[in-house]
Amino acid sequence: MSPSAANKSLDNRHRRTSSGSNSPNKRPKIESVEHDTTKANTSKDGNVLIWFRSDLRTNDNPALAQALELVTSRRNGGPESKSATAIAIFIMSPKEFKSHDVGAVKLDFILRNLRELSTALWDRYRIPLLVKTSSSAANVISDFKQLCKTYKVSDAFANQEFEVDETRRDNKLSTVLSDENINFHLLQDQCVVKPGELKSKSSNSVYTVYSPFKRRWFEVVKGSRDKYLTEAKALTQFKAPFNTETNLKVIGIDKPDEIPHVLEGFELDEEKRKHLSELWPAGEHIGLENLNKFCSSKSKTGAVAISKYQTDRNFPNLEQGTSRLSPYLAVGALSTKQCIVKAMAANGGKLDSGNSGIVTWIQELIWRDFYRHVLVGFPHVCKNKPFKLETMNIQWIFDDDDFKAWCEGRTGYPIVDAGMRQLQKTGWMHNRVRMTVASFLTKHLLHNWQHGEKFFANSLIDGDFASNNGGWQWVASTGTDAQPYFRIFNPYSQSEKFDPDGIYIKRWVPELAGLKTVAAVHNPHSVLSKKEIAAMGYRDTPIVEHKMARERAIEAFKLVLGKGMKIPNPKSSQGYGNHDYEQMETKGNSEKSKDPPAKASRKGKDKH
Numbered sequence: 001m002s003p004s005a006a007n008k009s010l011d012n013r014h015r016r017t018s019s020g021s022n023s024p025n026k027r028p029k030i031e032s033v034e035h036d037t038t039k040a041n042t043s044k045d046g047n048v049l050i051w052f053r054s055d056l057r058t059n060d061n062p063a064l065a066q067a068l069e070l071v072t073s074r075r076n077g078g079p080e081s082k083s084a085t086a087i088a089i090f091i092m093s094p095k096e097f098k099s100h101d102v103g104a105v106k107l108d109f110i111l112r113n114l115r116e117l118s119t120a121l122w123d124r125y126r127i128p129l130l131v132k133t134s135s136s137a138a139n140v141i142s143d144f145k146q147l148c149k150t151y152k153v154s155d156a157f158a159n160q161e162f163e164v165d166e167t168r169r170d171n172k173l174s175t176v177l178s179d180e181n182i183n184f185h186l187l188q189d190q191c192v193v194k195p196g197e198l199k200s201k202s203s204n205s206v207y208t209v210y211s212p213f214k215r216r217w218f219e220v221v222k223g224s225r226d227k228y229l230t231e232a233k234a235l236t237q238f239k240a241p242f243n244t245e246t247n248l249k250v251i252g253i254d255k256p257d258e259i260p261h262v263l264e265g266f267e268l269d270e271e272k273r274k275h276l277s278e279l280w281p282a283g284e285h286i287g288l289e290n291l292n293k294f295c296s297s298k299s300k301t302g303a304v305a306i307s308k309y310q311t312d313r314n315f316p317n318l319e320q321g322t323s324r325l326s327p328y329l330a331v332g333a334l335s336t337k338q339c340i341v342k343a344m345a346a347n348g349g350k351l352d353s354g355n356s357g358i359v360t361w362i363q364e365l366i367w368r369d370f371y372r373h374v375l376v377g378f379p380h381v382c383k384n385k386p387f388k389l390e391t392m393n394i395q396w397i398f399d400d401d402d403f404k405a406w407c408e409g410r411t412g413y414p415i416v417d418a419g420m421r422q423l424q425k426t427g428w429m430h431n432r433v434r435m436t437v438a439s440f441l442t443k444h445l446l447h448n449w450q451h452g453e454k455f456f457a458n459s460l461i462d463g464d465f466a467s468n469n470g471g472w473q474w475v476a477s478t479g480t481d482a483q484p485y486f487r488i489f490n491p492y493s494q495s496e497k498f499d500p501d502g503i504y505i506k507r508w509v510p511e512l513a514g515l516k517t518v519a520a521v522h523n524p525h526s527v528l529s530k531k532e533i534a535a536m537g538y539r540d541t542p543i544v545e546h547k548m549a550r551e552r553a554i555e556a557f558k559l560v561l562g563k564g565m566k567i568p569n570p571k572s573s574q575g576y577g578n579h580d581y582e583q584m585e586t587k588g589n590s591e592k593s594k595d596p597p598a599k600a601s602r603k604g605k606d607k608h
């Protein structure tokens with residue numbers, strides 16, 4: 001995605017919802033059905049359709065497991081039910097991908113994982129994966145209904161998606177299928193504890209602060225481990241082949257559909273596509289292999305990587321400092337539950353005690369649950385609005401050249417430039433650096449966080465709406481449990497603390513690789529002349545001066561958050577605009593910003 005594409009008006013883009021309800025916080029009905037084969041359908045006839053979405057795996061997949069259980073029970077019911085067949089489907093809607101900011105890098109990963117999934121379903125089990133394209137999100141419902149009728153489906157299964165658009169789609173689809181006497185079963189796989197189950201004991205409301213949510217999460221999960229941490233039946237636990245040639249012949253399917261290598265409008269150049277496939281090989285077997293390595297294989301220091309996570313995760317130059325499982329979680333090649341179960345096994349069965357590194361990693365996985373609970377409890381965050389509605393009054397600056405420089409890693413701040421270049425080259429960025437570059441855009445450049453959120457969503461291989469939105473809002477001080485607006489990351493101190501030898505910066509900003517002193521790597525403008533820096537091919541002047549930018553940001557936020565301004569109407573797009581801050585008298589505290597506590601990294605998807 002080009003920076004200019006991200007510059008378009010944010011007020012007019014769909015984000016994760018279409019028009020919908022008049023009330024910004026009216027919650028769409030969410031129906032999660034834990035399948036009961038004794039009540040699912042009185043008919044012993046009919047085929048079963050499994051709709052794969054963000055769950056591209058055959059292990060710990062509730063929708064797949066329950067669907068195959070139903071088919072098995074029907075086949076065991078007598079000769080009249082022998083024709084029951086399991087069919088899998090994946091529906092692509094390019095227009096929906098665009099409106100939901102799914103970028104080419106993530107879509108390439110989705111397509112590659114679909115090919116692996118199709119092979120896993122077909123080669124041994126003879127379950128065909130059909131791939132259909134809907135011209136728009138609105139047509140998905142009618143297209144799905146027609147598929148059910150074509151293949152004489154009596155029951156359709158899917159795992160739930162919690163965004164507003166997806167919830168409305170599923171509720172409407174349930175009604176449409178019911179009118180056709182087709183059962184639609186929604187299972188829950190994205191969260192360990194599904195949204196709505198955790199409420200504050202004092203107010204019976206959705207948690208908006210992570211720490212008490214985490215404590216309650218641990219309490220609930222420890223109290224019912226079998227309920228929350230038992231994985232769904234794996235495909236390998238079913239008899240193979242699951243379908244027979246006779247079953248498939250009856251419905252007119254003789255093989256799975258071909259998975260396209262690219263969709264129009266989501267092209268990648270061949271060199272980058274090859275690089276991404278080498279860097280991020282697809283398939284749940286790869287995700288599981290990497291999970292096992294992270295939780296059991298020893299690093300160069302002799303320690304298991306996960307056991308050192310609490311300290312190592314903050315250093316972007318350490319290859320084994322984080323698990324790098326976030327892309328596999330984003331497409332559902334791995335589940336959060338699988339990760340937690342494996343981590344507990346490495347921790348002697350303990351969940352919230354034992355090795356501090358393992359517990360810290362589990363706590364980071366809990367953030368995934370937390371942001372989804374927030375998404376359901378406060379759906380206006382799906383509707384192009386900040387969690388803190390009063391922050392709609394912040395007068396953001398927008399400068400196209402500055403935004404483009406940030407996107408391309410040309411700000412003159414080495415750690416920021418390194419992170420943005422890593423993102424462009426690999427589709428991924430280390431979490432500590434994600435926090436730094438996001439803070440730089442929203443506080444130093446005073447750009448609307450939504451521009452950065454959109455650019456990340458379009459660029460990340462591990463793009464995940466709930467985590468990306470929650471992380472950006474945390475950094476921008478507009479979200480739930482956000483950092484205070486006056487806590488502004490100092491890019492220089494961030495790189496000095498977390499890339500002390502400049503290894504990460506030198507790797508991604510090769511212009512600085514030849515510098516002899518670490519001080520010059522972190523801040524070349526404090527050591528070298530403009531002429532010397534320009535000769536290296538690096539920006540000779542930083543895009544903005546740190547102290548001035550910090551004071552400007554504090555003053556801008558203080559105008560809104562420090563004086564109790566009236567909360568704007570969330571249905572209005574007013575409140576975002578340009579302001580000539582060069583003419584504003586800055587009165588913010590010029591004291592050097594302290595670094596946020598390392599124990600609570602809260603930005604983005606790469607926490608894992």
